[in-house]
């Protein structure tokens with residue numbers, strides 16, 4: 001349990017219905033008692049846990065009323081942080097909330113660092129590190145799907161999976177350690193064959209977790225889609241169609257979009273940053289030139305490119321130039337302006353000519369093909385998995401890193417057993433794998449790394 005007591009404003013600063021000052025630590029109740037005058041006289045130190053109390057915050061220095069509030073009391077160890085927690089529900093508005101916080105700090109309470117409440121929940125053992133990280137993911141979630149993913153992690157799903165794998169390693173280690181300590185014993189259970197079989201099973205578990213990372217990352221972080229193509233093919237019109245609003249200026253003058261335009265959309269749960277760019281062409285116009293330069297930079301960062309062509313114009317050298325700048329496997333070819341078509345057109349020809357397999361005939365004028373376009377884009381990002389596959393569990397790069405390290409240690413242990421090396425070496429690798437998996441849940445992780453993780457939180461969380 002921490003010695004000192006911390007406080008912070010836990011709601012966004014601004015005008016709102018209510019604003020909350022949260023206080024946590026052994027001195028929380030005493031500090032609030034000093035500034036809180038309950039309407040019905042009672043002692044906050046004696047009220048039951050999880051109760052709410054009406055009254056006023058009064059500055060003890062001059063007896064002036066600061067705000068009318070509701071105060072809740074949650075006692076250790078059953079609280080968000082695992083410590084005594086008192087929350088003061090003030091009227092929303094910057095002045096009242098800040099004034100109340102100031103009064104609390106005057107009672108010898110320290111201002112909380114970003115993420116410190118959640119860090120205490122972790123340090124006091126109420127949640128593990130992966131759950132603490134899920135808290136920040138929930139705050140940052142941009143779509144329902146990413147919220148759901150973070151919610152599963154908050155409920156401890158990842159911790160359970162990791163701990164199950166660790167337990168399997170511990171089971172093998174137990175035998176290995178015994179045979180190190182008592183080499184004269186022969187254990188029927190631990191022939192190299194059974195050990196190899198068990199390690200293989202663990203390796204598979206870790207690989208399965210790792211394989212869910214790509215999906216998890218896309219849902220958690222979202223992706224960047226860049227619209228590219230020659231001037232006037234309808235890039236900005238496509239942006240507007242996807243956003244269902246007139247975000248970018250559209251004209252029939254080639255070179256209309258000069259600067260990069262960014263916006264966000266929710267593609268069936270995937271948070272997508274969509275970028276409309278200046279049409280790429282050789283130009284003498286300085287402003288347009290700079291726009292084209294920027295387009296190239298964005299294309300380098302794109303997770304996926306929407307390459308737009310005008311069906312009434314076909315494909316020429318200028319298209320080829322742009323094609324050389326993009327990753328065709330991560331592109332969708334949008335064959336635009338099909339409303340202008342008279343007679344039949346072989347769309348596959350466009351796929352062959354551009355080398356982009358995924359194509360969709362489209363009209364930004366009448367939205368023809370918009371739904372197919374969205375489906376194909378989704379499929380390109382999150383392909384349907386064979387046999388259903390495991391739903392995403394790993395979404396955080398830190399977790400992926402430690403899983404990869406653990407996998408290497410396990411592979412090394414497997415090799416040692418297979419080549420008949422001394423059991424001591426096997427034990428070293430297995431212990432290493434245990435430590436690496438433990439880093440995901442926060443077991444045996446240095447203070448520095450823990451501090452780094454929590455510093456990414458917002459104040460009051």
Ligand SMILES: Nc1nc2c(c(=O)[nH]1)N(C=O)[C@@H](CNc1ccc(C(=O)N[C@@H](CCC(=O)O)C(=O)O)cc1)CN2
Pocket residue numbers: 020074077078079080087126
């Ligand atoms: N006012 C308020 N709203 C909030 C929070 C908060 O801290 N204060 N939360 C903060 O982010 C979230 C809710 N999360 C919480 C998680 C655990 C506990 C808690 O007290 N857990 C105890 C007791 C549970 C029980 O009664 O069974 C425990 O786990 O021991 C509280 C809030 C969202 N809304």
Ligand SMILES: Nc1nc2c(ncn2[C@@H]2O[C@H](COP(=O)(O)OP(=O)(O)OP(=O)(O)O)[C@@H](O)[C@H]2O)c(=O)[nH]1
Pocket residue numbers: 229230231232233234235236237238249250251252253254255256257258277278279280336337338339340362363364365366
């Ligand atoms: N008929 C028809 N016209 C379209 C379609 N999509 C876009 N246009 C027209 O094509 C012209 C260019 O559209 P924009 O969306 O500005 O094209 P752009 O690719 O953003 O052009 P730049 O910003 O100059 O590179 C406008 O006159 C649009 O109305 C379509 O599907 N059918």
Ligand SMILES: [Mg+2]
Pocket residue numbers: 235236237248249256257276277279
């Ligand atoms: Mg444009």
